[in-house]
Amino acid sequence: MAKLLQTAAVVALAHVAVCLGAGSASAQQAPAEQPPAAQSPAAAPKSEAAQLSSIGIKGCNVPRDLARFDHPLARLSQAVVDDRIVHIIALGSSSTAGSGASTPQASYPARLDAELDRRFPGRDFQVANFGTGGSLARDMLERLHTHIINLKPALVIWQTGVNDAIQDVGIEEFRETIVRGVRDIKAAGIDVILVNQQFYPRSERVAGYTDYLRVMREVSEAERVPLFRRFAIMKHLVVSGQHTSEELLAPDNFHLNDLSYGCLADLMADAIDERIKAGRMTASKLPPPR
Numbered sequence: 001m002a003k004l005l006q007t008a009a010v011v012a013l014a015h016v017a018v019c020l021g022a023g024s025a026s027a028q029q030a031p032a033e034q035p036p037a038a039q040s041p042a043a044a045p046k047s048e049a050a051q052l053s054s055i056g057i058k059g060c061n062v063p064r065d066l067a068r069f070d071h072p073l074a075r076l077s078q079a080v081v082d083d084r085i086v087h088i089i090a091l092g093s094s095s096t097a098g099s100g101a102s103t104p105q106a107s108y109p110a111r112l113d114a115e116l117d118r119r120f121p122g123r124d125f126q127v128a129n130f131g132t133g134g135s136l137a138r139d140m141l142e143r144l145h146t147h148i149i150n151l152k153p154a155l156v157i158w159q160t161g162v163n164d165a166i167q168d169v170g171i172e173e174f175r176e177t178i179v180r181g182v183r184d185i186k187a188a189g190i191d192v193i194l195v196n197q198q199f200y201p202r203s204e205r206v207a208g209y210t211d212y213l214r215v216m217r218e219v220s221e222a223e224r225v226p227l228f229r230r231f232a233i234m235k236h237l238v239v240s241g242q243h244t245s246e247e248l249l250a251p252d253n254f255h256l257n258d259l260s261y262g263c264l265a266d267l268m269a270d271a272i273d274e275r276i277k278a279g280r281m282t283a284s285k286l287p288p289p290r
Contacts, residue, residue: 092159096131
């Protein structure tokens, strides 16, 4: 009997060992769980951008005149009063798409969305990202006519100029394209903000780069639309010693990164906020959302 029990125990232990071994082998052979697919800027949760926004931007101080708009945003201001959801479209090239950012929610449109939501409780700003890397102004004009204007946002933020300057499409062609786009946006009852080129170490050695900056400034003044002075802002951050160009740019030393996208979104929110307040439409005076 003792020998029989000893044999049974050995068999049982062997069975346990086999089971454990099988479980271990299964764990080793099972395919690794695939990470979830990356979300597009429109689909990614806002909480991540809100978290980035809430951190605050340090070392992004510029003279007030660099971060303010000289012309009103009447349609946007009215939309903030009338509507719970305020639609904004960010049109541009890779700087709008978010090249160089660590995640889609670190791009400037996503950060601006979160920052405006924070400043205007009870309103949901929805900043749609229509950025496409490598786009020229004429490509964006086509998108305006085929898609964007028909969506009837309260505001279009049009970032352009850098690819046109690098490829040197021609100053007058560039001017005509921007003027036509701005006028068509305004004719549709939509506000527009122009955003000029970025500052990067080689930018001022690009032939004609400053001419494209000048054209955007002249169009802004002639058409009485706000201009966000991205080039001057970024250059000031470097010249003032707050940051080096390496700190403000991605490893390619051309595209922006999380820090510079955050700076620009925060400063743009300041300028938009000021224009809404200039229209005596502060957050404290807003009616209940519909």
